[in-house]
Amino acid sequence: MKMRKNIVAGNWKMNLTPAEGVALINEIATFNPAISGNNQVVFCAPFTHLSEVNKAVASWGNAKVLVGAQNCYYQPSGAYTGEISLDMLMACGVSAVIIGHSERRLYFAESNELLRLKVDAILAKQLMPIFCCGEPLEIRNANTQNEYVAAQLQESIFHLNAAEIIKVVIAYEPIWAIGTGVTASTQQAQDMHAFIRSLLADKYGADVANEITILYGGSCNAANAKELFSQADVDGGLIGGAALKAESFVAIINAMNG
Numbered sequence: 001m002k003m004r005k006n007i008v009a010g011n012w013k014m015n016l017t018p019a020e021g022v023a024l025i026n027e028i029a030t031f032n033p034a035i036s037g038n039n040q041v042v043f044c045a046p047f048t049h050l051s052e053v054n055k056a057v058a059s060w061g062n063a064k065v066l067v068g069a070q071n072c073y074y075q076p077s078g079a080y081t082g083e084i085s086l087d088m089l090m091a092c093g094v095s096a097v098i099i100g101h102s103e104r105r106l107y108f109a110e111s112n113e114l115l116r117l118k119v120d121a122i123l124a125k126q127l128m129p130i131f132c133c134g135e136p137l138e139i140r141n142a143n144t145q146n147e148y149v150a151a152q153l154q155e156s157i158f159h160l161n162a163a164e165i166i167k168v169v170i171a172y173e174p175i176w177a178i179g180t181g182v183t184a185s186t187q188q189a190q191d192m193h194a195f196i197r198s199l200l201a202d203k204y205g206a207d208v209a210n211e212i213t214i215l216y217g218g219s220c221n222a223a224n225a226k227e228l229f230s231q232a233d234v235d236g237g238l239i240g241g242a243a244l245k246a247e248s249f250v251a252i253i254n255a256m257n258g
């Protein structure tokens with residue numbers, strides 16, 4: 001039986017005002033989606049929304065619904081204008097942090113090396129890193145996606161020991177599928193997830209690999225979530241556009257196995 005967590009995480013990106021975000025969570029709660037057992041839901045909101053989002057999540061009253069951030073800085077404090085520390089995030093009720101989203105790699109030049117520092121800092125605070133990886137279209141077209149994703153993992157998270165890596169959630173997001181309406185086929189998603197799990201098994205052993213949650217991201221929506229999540233190595237999703245509407249996000253939550 002599968003013991004690892006299933007997670008549906010909504011990545012709001014730079015969308016919604018704080019009031020709109022709170023209204024969205026309240027609306028989602030009225031649908032009363034089943035979130036129990038091994039299933040969790042995470043709302044990854046902009047920094048400015050986190051305190052209000054945390055209150056809305058608290059009033060929902062389901063311990064399996066969490067607040068997440070979309071980024072962090074790894075230093076604890078200091079002269080880093082515009083950056084946000086993990087203590088600041090924790091003070092707003094954050095328990096998960098997305099790192100290495102392809103938009104941050106592309107527009108803000110985040111490197112595998114920087115992400116390695118971020119993952120260490122997040123784990124040191126006992127928070128859940130949601131580590132994003134995934135290849136651009138030209139790499140997929142050249143059929144070198146496995147090597148590309150393997151290097152991302154090796155350079156950013158494979159320095160961790162087994163007790164640490166088991167706490168990392170990996171989100172595989174093929175860049176050509178993010179926000180494009182083009183979803184990876186269930187077979188493409190499963191193949192990459194199985195490959196990632198095989199890399200984890202080679203390094204940490206099968207028991208550790210089987211504990212690690214691997215999410216799919218890239219135009220996952222209400223219509224395709226069930227089929228994607230039914231794949232053996234797909235443990236939920238990191239959801240962009242479809243996380244901004246209650247009906248679609250609830251349908252995706254309800255598509256989680258568990």
Ligand code: PEP
Nearest residue numbers: 178179217218219240241
């Ligand atoms: C994302 O940004 O992580 C994402 C998967 O976006 P979308 O669902 O809109 O493709």
